[in-house]
Amino acid sequence: MHSAGRTILTATLACGTLDLASAFLFSGLRGTGPVQVLQTVASGPFGDGMLAGGISAALAGLIVHFTIMSAMAGVFVVAAGRLPFIAARPLISGITYGFALYLVMNWIVVPLRWPSTFPPVAPLRMASALFSHIVCVGIPMAYITARSIRRALEESITNT
DSSP: OOOHHHHHHHHHHHHHHHHHHHHHHHHHHTTOOHHHHHHHHHHHHHOGGGGGOHHHHHHHHHHHHHHHHHHHHHHHHHHHHHOHHHHHSHHHHHHHHHHHHHHHIIIIIHHHHOGGGOSOOOHHHHHHHHHIIIIIIIHHHHHHHHHHHHHHHHHHHHTO
16 A cells, blocks of 8 residues: 555655755855854754854754655645656656745745745755756655556556
């Protein structure tokens, strides 16, 4: 039987790791290290004090990041389970979902916390954010989900 929980966990870990690797790479090119990236993530919900919070703040950022990613994965997995065309076309649905996540994060969530960052106009930052959300999150999430649904269907056919 299709285990939505297992699919959400797999997508969360895979996409969360890819997204962090992308964030570390692009931030590193601007001179920002991984600890600072994670502290910034933690400062979203917990305030600016996290920016000077050391390793504990970075750990909080890691937890926040994967919590957000689990919500993103949960929404996608549930939607794919109810709307068969999502799993049937993982590349298209992954690109679409990744772009939607980019819009939500960069045009709603981030500006609500940091209004001075809106609208996002720096071309390199926009490109790296689009890359991260589409290539590191949306597409792999769609393929992980489609594979899980396909396996569940194959098992149900085999067991009947």
